[in-house]
Amino acid sequence: MKILDLSAGDRDFLAEVESRxxxxxxxxxxxxxxxxxxxxxxxxxxxxxxxxxxxxxGQREMVLNSKxxxxxxxxxxCTTRCPNEIDVAKVMDVCRHMARESGCVSERTTKLxxxxxxxxxxxxxxxxxxxxxxxxxxxxxxxFDNIALGPTALLHNKLSFKPHPIQGKEQVARIFERFxxxx
Amino acid sequence: MRIGVFICHCGSNIAGxxxxxxxxxxxxxxxxxxxxxxxxxTCSEPGQEGIxxxxxxxxxxxxxxxxxxxxxxEPTFRRAVERAxxxxxxxxMANIREHVSWIGKDKAHNTNKAADLVLMAVEKLRRNRPLxxxxxxxxxxxxxxxxxxxxxxxxxxxxxxxxxxxMVERDQSIGGKMxxxxxxxxxxxxxxxxxxxxxxxxxQHEKISLYxxxxxxxxxGYVGNFSVTIRRRATYxxxxxxxxxxxxxxxxxxxxxxxxxxxxxxxxxxxxxxxxQAIPKKAAINPDTCMKLQKGKCGICAKxxxxxxxxxxxxxxxxxxxxxxxxxxxxxxxxxxxxYPQYGEGRYPDVITSLQxxxxxxxxGPTGGHIKRPxxxxxxxxxxFIQCVGSRDRSVDRPYCSGFCCMYTAKQAILTKDHxxxxxxxxxxxxxxxxxxGYDEFTRRAMEEYGAQYVRGRVAMIYPHGxxxxxxxxxxxxxxxxxxxxxxxxxxxxxxxxxGAVKLGETLRVxxxxxxxxxxxxxxxxxxxxxxxxxxxxxxxxGPKDIPTSVGQGSAAxxxxxxxxxxxQLESDPAVSKVNVNRCVGCQKCxxxxxxxxxxxxxxxxxxxxxxxxxxxxxxxxxCTVTCPQGAIQLEHFTDNQILAEVNALCPPKMxxxxxx
Numbered sequence: 124m125k126i127l128d129l130s131a132g133d134r135d136f137l138a139e140v141e142s143r144x145x146x147x148x149x150x151x152x153x154x155x156x157x158x159x160x161x162x163x164x165x166x167x168x169x170x171x172x173x174x175x176x177x178x179x180x181g182q183r184e185m186v187l188n189s190k191x192x193x194x195x196x197x198x199x200x201c202t203t204r205c206p207n208e209i210d211v212a213k214v215m216d217v218c219r220h221m222a223r224e225s226g227c228v229s230e231r232t233t234k235l236x237x238x239x240x241x242x243x244x245x246x247x248x249x250x251x252x253x254x255x256x257x258x259x260x261x262x263x264x265x266x267f268d269n270i271a272l273g274p275t276a277l278l279h280n281k282l283s284f285k286p287h288p289i290q291g292k293e294q295v296a297r298i299f300e301r302f303x304x305x306x
Numbered sequence: 307m308r309i310g311v312f313i314c315h316c317g318s319n320i321a322g323x324x325x326x327x328x329x330x331x332x333x334x335x336x337x338x339x340x341x342x343x344x345x346x347x348t349c350s351e352p353g354q355e356g357i358x359x360x361x362x363x364x365x366x367x368x369x370x371x372x373x374x375x376x377x378x379x380e381p382t383f384r385r386a387v388e389r390a391x392x393x394x395x396x397x398x399m400a401n402i403r404e405h406v407s408w409i410g411k412d413k414a415h416n417t418n419k420a421a422d423l424v425l426m427a428v429e430k431l432r433r434n435r436p437l438x439x440x441x442x443x444x445x446x447x448x449x450x451x452x453x454x455x456x457x458x459x460x461x462x463x464x465x466x467x468x469x470x471x472x473m474v475e476r477d478q479s480i481g482g483k484m485x486x487x488x489x490x491x492x493x494x495x496x497x498x499x500x501x502x503x504x505x506x507x508x509x510q511h512e513k514i515s516l517y518x519x520x521x522x523x524x525x526x527g528y529v530g531n532f533s534v535t536i537r538r539r540a541t542y543x544x545x546x547x548x549x550x551x552x553x554x555x556x557x558x559x560x561x562x563x564x565x566x567x568x569x570x571x572x573x574x575x576x577x578x579x580x581x582x583q584a585i586p587k588k589a590a591i592n593p594d595t596c597m598k599l600q601k602g603k604c605g606i607c608a609k610x611x612x613x614x615x616x617x618x619x620x621x622x623x624x625x626x627x628x629x630x631x632x633x634x635x636x637x638x639x640x641x642x643x644x645x646y647p648q649y650g651e652g653r654y655p656d657v658i659t660s661l662q663x664x665x666x667x668x669x670x671g672p673t674g675g676h677i678k679r680p681x682x683x684x685x686x687x688x689x690x691f692i693q694c695v696g697s698r699d700r701s702v703d704r705p706y707c708s709g710f711c712c713m714y715t716a717k718q719a720i721l722t723k724d725h726x727x728x729x730x731x732x733x734x735x736x737x738x739x740x741x742x743x744g745y746d747e748f749t750r751r752a753m754e755e756y757g758a759q760y761v762r763g764r765v766a767m768i769y770p771h772g773x774x775x776x777x778x779x780x781x782x783x784x785x786x787x788x789x790x791x792x793x794x795x796x797x798x799x800x801x802x803x804x805x806g807a808v809k810l811g812e813t814l815r816v817x818x819x820x821x822x823x824x825x826x827x828x829x830x831x832x833x834x835x836x837x838x839x840x841x842x843x844x845x846x847x848x849g850p851k852d853i854p855t856s857v858g859q860g861s862a863a864x865x866x867x868x869x870x871x872x873x874x875q876l877e878s879d880p881a882v883s884k885v886n887v888n889r890c891v892g893c894q895k896c897x898x899x900x901x902x903x904x905x906x907x908x909x910x911x912x913x914x915x916x917x918x919x920x921x922x923x924x925x926x927x928x929x930c931t932v933t934c935p936q937g938a939i940q941l942e943h944f945t946d947n948q949i950l951a952e953v954n955a956l957c958p959p960k961m962x963x964x965x966x967x
Contacts, residue, residue: 150700154736155780160648160766164780164787172782204648204766206699 132181140178144217150207151175157201157211167191171201171211178214187222193230195219235262245299248292253282307432310341310366311424312357313402314348314373320407325417329372329402332421336428340364349379354386361390368392368434370427372400372420378828393436395880395943398427422956429955433948437880442922444530444876445630446470448867451522451810454482455853456845457635458504459860460867464633465513467868472627473508474536475518476806477566479584481505482637486567488667488675490853491717492748498583498670505585518586523624525813526903528923529840530630530876540620541590542599543577547615550579550587554607554616563595565672569662571680572672577607577616581670591616631840631867634816634824635860636807638846641696641704641800649695649797650768654775655681657768657795660691660714667721677725679794682773686793689722690777691715691733692765697800698736706821708800710852712739715798716749719758731758732790734765734779742854761788768795801850814841823849834863842866881943882924883931889938890916896930896939905930905939 141148158164158172168190169177177186186192192215201211228234239258243251260266276282289295311333315321326344334342341364345353348371357369369387373379376399384394400423410416446469450461453475461471479485485505487497508514523535558575565572567580574580576596579589589607597604598618608616640661644651656679658666669675679686693715697708712735719731733752738760740746752758763780770776774791781788803822811818816836817825824843827835834842842863845856870876883896883905892915897905904923910916917939928941937946 152698152736153782154694155763155782156766157780158782158785158787159764159778159780161787170780170782170785170787172780173785200766204764206701208701 127180127182129180133183134181136181136183136186137178139221140214140217143220144210144213146209146214148175148178148209148214151179151209152207154206156204156206160200160204162198162200163191163194163196166194171195171215174218175209175211175214178218184227186218187225187227188229189218190229191215192219192222193228193233232259232263232265235259238262241299245296247286248289248295249287251283251286252276253284254286256282307338307368308340308364308366309336309338309368309370309428309431310357310360310364311336311339311343311370311372311428312348312353312360313342313344313420313424314353314371315344315346316373316403316407317347320373320403320420323407323411323413323416324402324420325413326420328417329420329424333370333372333424333428336425338368338432339428341366348373349382354382357383357386358390361387361392366392368396368398368431370398370400370424370431372402372424372427374403375401393438395437396431396434398431398434400424400427425955426952429951430948433945433951434943437942439877439880440921441875441877442530443874444871445532445628446871447472447627447629448631448633448864448871449474449522449532449534449627449629450633450635452482452635452637452845452847453477453480453508453516453518454635454637454845454856455484455501455504456637456851456856456860456863457482457633458501458508459857460633460635460842460844460864461514462504462507462511463861463864464867465511467864469513469868469871471511471514472534472536472629473514473516474520474522475516476521477580478519478541478588478590479567479580479586480508480516480518481583481585483661484853485581485583486569486661486668487664488669488671489717489721491713492742492744494717494720498668502583505583509585516586517625518588519590520625522810522813525632527628528902528925529838529870531922532629532632532840534627534629534632536625536627538623538625540593540622541588542593542596542616542618542620543589543591544615544617544620545586545588547613548588549613550584550589551612552579552589553610553612554589555579557606557610559604559606560595560597563592568665568672569659571658571662571665583670630871631842632814633842633844633860633863633867634810634814634836634847635844635863636804636810636847638801638850639804641702641802643695643797643799645702646695648766648768649692649795654768654770654795655679656686656775656793657797659797659799660711660718661799663718663796667718667725675725677722677794684773684793685726687726687729688774688790688792688794689719689729689731690765690775690790690792690795691719691731691798692777692795693733693735693798694764695797695799696802697798704800704802704821706850707739709739709850711798711800712749713742713745713852715796716740716752716758718796719752720756723756723758731756732777732792733758733760734763734777735760736762736764742852763788768792801846804847807847814838816841816843823847834859834866840870878922879926880921881926881941882921883919883926883928883939883941885917885919886938886940887916889936890934891936891938892916893935895933895935899929899933900924901927901929 155172158170195215197212199212243255313326313329330342330344387397388394402420406420448464448471450457450473461473465471484501490497520538523537527533554577555575558577560576562573563576565574577591593599665671696704740749763782765779767778777790777792807822815838826833844860844863904920908918930939931941
């Protein structure tokens with residue numbers, strides 16, 4: 124196991140997570156209630172209570188590279204149970220943003236799917252399922268993962284061959300534009 | 307007048323951010339100041355000697371000390387000037403520590419403010435006059451409110467010390483929470499075996515009178531001379547005749563009365579004696595469930611009672627006692643765990659509190675000392691203990707540690723193994739707090755010798771599965787989620803201030819903190835005193851406490867009461883209100899506003915109504931002085947002239963374009 128140099132902890136990381144989430148993470152006393160209630164602990168590489176501990180210790184790299192960030196379903200169990208009233212789900216959300224910004228998303232396919240989804244929304248004003256799936260499958264190279272779902276979805280009329288543009292899709296596209304300009 | 311000013315450095319506490327030498331220089335120029343100096347620690351022996359020497363050498367007749375808050379050291383300095391031959395009220399204190407040096411960092415501003423405060427004190431002192439305390443006799447009797455172990459100890463110590471004691475207990479029997487416990491940590495000795503004899507002593511001590519089923523209704527008077535009204539609730543049994551034979555409880559047909567002594571685990575009869583060792587061992591009727599009192603039919607207890615002590619017509623009775631001191635030992639309540647959704651909010655009968663578990667363990671409990679779970683009476687194999695339920699949790703407004711749950715949980719894990727050798731205990735904890743003598747060794751024994759499995763983490767969910775409960779929690783040391791199929795879940799419910807503590811506090815003029823625990827006079831040096839003279843605290847009413855600490859505090863409170871009442875006479879504070887009869891118009895507004903009933907109306911020899919202050923009752927609060935439309939009633943040592951002189955010192959009249967000349 125890697126030895127953490129606590130003196131080399133990144134204090135700015137804690138401050139940044141705190142200011143962006145509006146939470147006081149110094150109140151966390153590691154009771155473990157968040158981990159105890161989390162329905163995804165089985166899949167996490169770092170349980171959520173330890174994510175909180177690593178943020179306190181300023182371990183930016185370990186937190187932002189964690190797979191747990193991307194497996195979190197934002198179900199808010201952790202937030203509901205926290206005795207110190209920390210919005211833990213919000214903290215996970217902030218960490219996801221910071222991971223994307225620093226380009227260290229550990230779950231590649233999750234990022235690809237999110238990107239494909241957002242691109243679809245930008246182009247059509249809403250999700251175009253077939254286009255989304257095609258883009259995701261091509262980019263990820265996972266051709267056979269979801270193929271079995273195809274016929275069922277088609278039969279239930281859930282996959283259209285043509286996108287359904289919405290009214291005002293230009294405005295939606297402009298939201299993306301404004302975001303990129305950083306407005 | 308010849309005034310001396312002493313500026314204290316308080317080490318670096320004051321001198322660190324106040325230029326004390328400059329304050330001395332400025333103060334030397336104040337009116338009537340003939341001597342000014344500074345010292346390192348004015349409260350120390352040489353510091354006090356310095357004051358006394360200066361009084362003699364410079365022929366001072368008034369002294370100002372600029373130092374800390376008067377709470378701690380005003381009495382110290384008053385004694386010092388008295389030793390030098392001055393009247394102790396010819397002394398003033400300026401607080402340049404709490405009000406200046408500790409709160410500001412700017413040395414120049416601090417120095418100015420300190421000088422201003424000294425000037426205010428000097429201006430007030432110029433208008434002080436010598437006051438002489440009056441003395442009064444005391445009642446050699448103590449009221450103890452609450453008959454738990456702390457109150458019992460306080461009562462016995464006071465009585466053994468020669469004082470008469472009146473004990474008031476809200477419940478039907480004394481003993482409090484300790485009487486409900488099975489065994490006590492860290493020695494595993496039987497709770498009722500060690501408490502029982504003390505309870506009997508209360509009943510048999512010739513100097514103690516016990517009022518059970520009673521509450522304090524009102525308190526008036528002052529230290530040494532309190533007048534207390536006690537409400538004795540109707541028990542519908544004449545306790546002067548009842549022998550506690552128990553025949554009525556056997557024959558009572560109404561058997562579904564809630565049983566608070568057994569923490570509502572079972573039911574009891576409407577007329578009952580709560581437990582075999584109850585003191586007083588007298589029966590009482592629960593009027594809510596008694597068929598005779600509810601519907602007018604039954605009356606069996608009256609028929610079977612061999613001494614004819616049942617009285618369905620009994621009413622509440624008010625009793626007034628005069629006491630010299632009061633010990634408050636009202637104890638604590640348990641946190642209502644139903645606020646937590648994760649423990650089922652009461653849906654699962656096999657999730658119980660630790661005190662309910664004590665009753666299951668106790669031989670006098672509803673199961674006769676066999677651990678049977680409430681749902682089906684089966685003996686549990688896997689027992690899960692969850693600690694910190696309502697402790698250290700800001701989200702339910704209980705941020706404090708209840709202190710003794712770690713220990714009783716370890717005890718219950720040990721007893722579980724003793725009762726059921728093939729059982730396994732699991733303890734979910736956050737931190738183990740075991741700082742007492744032999745305490746940490748005790749928790750280690752629970753783990754090492756009795757095999758209790760301690761899991762560091764919280765429980766997020768309890769749900770039923772077959773006839774078991776699945777407890778899902780975290781093991782933060784392993785960094786994983788854990789599950790236990792439990793037969794019984796015991797919640798270590800935290801400590802809360804006793805219900806009614808706030809109301810009692812108002813009656814006694816004792817301040818509760820934000821959680822309802824009574825505030826002691828000083829957190830370190832006056833742990834059992836309150837800010838009301840003659841009222842002392844013992845046990846968990848002041849904050850969560852285990853048995854040894856409660857007993858220690860009971861004795862400490864008794865020592866304080868004995869010390870107070872060992873004096874033949876007490877001195878009253880002469881800083882009380884005084885009526886100028888020439889100006890009083892007899893409007894009696896002061897009588898209406900006085901919270902202590904210290905002012906009475908008298909008729910002078912011309913037949914005119916006048917107010918008169920009862921000096922020993924007046925607490926010097928000053929409400930009457932601001933009420934009087936004539937300015938006829940003045941608080942000695944804090945007259946309008948003295949307070950205005952202080953204000954004028956701070957804001958000289960010419961600056962406000964107002965002339966007071």
